[in-house]
Amino acid sequence: MSYGARGSDRSLCLCLEEETNGVVERIRSLLARFSEDEETVRRLVATDASFDALCNEYCKVIELLDNFETQAKLLRERRASLEEELLTRIEGYQPQ
Numbered sequence: 001m002s003y004g005a006r007g008s009d010r011s012l013c014l015c016l017e018e019e020t021n022g023v024v025e026r027i028r029s030l031l032a033r034f035s036e037d038e039e040t041v042r043r044l045v046a047t048d049a050s051f052d053a054l055c056n057e058y059c060k061v062i063e064l065l066d067n068f069e070t071q072a073k074l075l076r077e078r079r080a081s082l083e084e085e086l087l088t089r090i091e092g093y094q095p096q
Contacts (some may be wrong), residue, residue, distance in 0.1 A: 026056065027042075027045055030055055030058055030059070041055075
């Protein structure tokens with residue numbers, strides 16, 4: 001085997017490792033939710049394209065919910081700040 005072939009094998013291994021890490025990262029929340037079925041989840045992701053597509057959609061929904069919750073928290077904080085400023089003005093304080 002030539003060095004070039006070994007380099008190609010190494011590149012393929014790195015690529016497969018990155019792909020495996022990507023799959024694990026993508027299904028991490030699913031594995032956390034269904035930890036008792038981890039082996040089945042991993043097998044289905046690897047062998048069933050429609051299950052893999054559902055996992056992908058689940059991952060996207062979880063991400064959207066996380067972003068929504070972050071935005072909702074920021075909006076609640078902004079609302080509290082505005083209410084505080086409004087109350088200050090209602091009570092008669094006028095900023096200079």
